[in-house]
Amino acid sequence: MASECRGKSSWPELLGAQGVEAAATVERENPLVNAQIVLEGSFVTADFLCTRVRVWVNTRGTVTRVPTIG
Template identity: 40%
Template sequence: MGGMKAWWPELLGAPATPAAMRISKDRPDVAVEVLPPGSPFDPRFNPKRVRLFINDSGMVQYVPIVG
């Protein structure tokens, strides 16, 4: 990825909207997908995507990573 940020451990437990905004600021070249619990998703790797898996409270549940 040539030095571009690929994961955001500091966003674990953060509210979804500010987390998505931070990722978009750090990596404007990727799409951010916010996925509530139980949402269906395609498991294939996509280098132009970051998924935010959130819990029922709207907080980031897993460390967001590119893919």
């Protein structure tokens, strides 16, 4: 599905970065998306949106999953 979306769709280089900085990088590199910081273990909807990137972080604010469109 991400192939249907425009712009950069995955940020593996942000794994291990700080969530706030990662979210800013995502939005700077693809202005068509809104980056949402989400704490690991949180419940989220299962719908797919080309305009959303979830930035999963642990309790220290460190990115724990590769941010991708969805």
